[in-house]
Amino acid sequence: MTMWMLTMLGGAIGAPLRYGLGRLILQTWRGAFPFPTFVINLLGSFCLGLLFAAFADGPLRWFLGTGVLGAFTTFSTFGVEAVTFFQQGRKGLAFCYVLASALLGVLAAGLGYAWYTGW
Numbered sequence: 360m361t362m363w364m365l366t367m368l369g370g371a372i373g374a375p376l377r378y379g380l381g382r383l384i385l386q387t388w389r390g391a392f393p394f395p396t397f398v399i400n401l402l403g404s405f406c407l408g409l410l411f412a413a414f415a416d417g418p419l420r421w422f423l424g425t426g427v428l429g430a431f432t433t434f435s436t437f438g439v440e441a442v443t444f445f446q447q448g449r450k451g452l453a454f455c456y457v458l459a460s461a462l463l464g465v466l467a468a469g470l471g472y473a474w475y476t477g478w
Contacts, residue, residue: 369426393440403432404464408471
């Protein structure tokens with residue numbers, strides 16, 4: 360039961376962090392590209408890579424990884440935004456968004472891991 364509680368507590372922290380950062384980014388960014396989701400997912404990927412390097416398993420991994428970062432990052436929103444671009448006929452933007460999110464997300468996770476391990 361402890362892991363459930365840690366995960367729920369982490370989610371209760373990660374979701375408002377995502378909302379707050381998204382609002383903050385929107386104050387300075389108004390464009391066609393969904394910059395808030397993009398930045399949040401890259402930041403979350405970096406942090407999760409760092410977390411996996413630091414904690415192979417245990418309570419902090421559940422609290423921070425599944426809880427905080429699981430609620431902070433937003434793959435479902437990313438998917439809907441990409442589909443919306445396709446529906447609007449903005450296929451080039453959709454392709455760039457998907458490609459950049461996937462490639463840079465993996466790179467960010469690797470950088471987080473490497474930063475901690477010195478790899």
